[in-house]
Amino acid sequence: MKSTIIHLLPLKLILIGLILIGFGTGSVSDMHAQSHVNDSFLSVPNGPYVSVQTAIDRLETQCKILKGQLEVLDPATSTYRTVEAKYDYYSTILQALYDGKTVKESLVTGLTALLNDRYNVFTKQEKDQIKQESISLLS
Secondary structure, eight states: OHHHHHHHHHHHHHHHHHHHHHHHHHHHHHHHHHHHHHHHHHOOOOOOOOOHHHHHHHHHHHHHHHHHHHHHSOTTSHHHHHHHHHHHHHHHHHHHHHTTOOHHHHHHHHHHHHHHOTTOOOOHHHHHHHHHHHHHHTO
């Protein structure tokens, strides 16, 4: 009995190793596919974009509008969380402009934050829509 278990042990280890390699391979291709989706989402047109100052003015206005909405919404609602996430998105782009980045670079910075979606409130379609809205705002 003992010798049978000893003979089967290497076979079990090989089988477990193959299973783990299979899981690892699937994960790598999944990560590659996700990376391709992320790269696509983060790509923005080369322009033309408005000047940095015009972009700052437009984003400051957008942030004021969103801030005003936050003041009247109930923080316990999903609408509040959605508006708050959009406010953070536009604020991220605005901060990048303040930091001296170009309009295009600032958009990518904002899109990176939107992609991570720390509030976890947006669907992929909503993220795409917000992306298009911000490109239109700054073009």
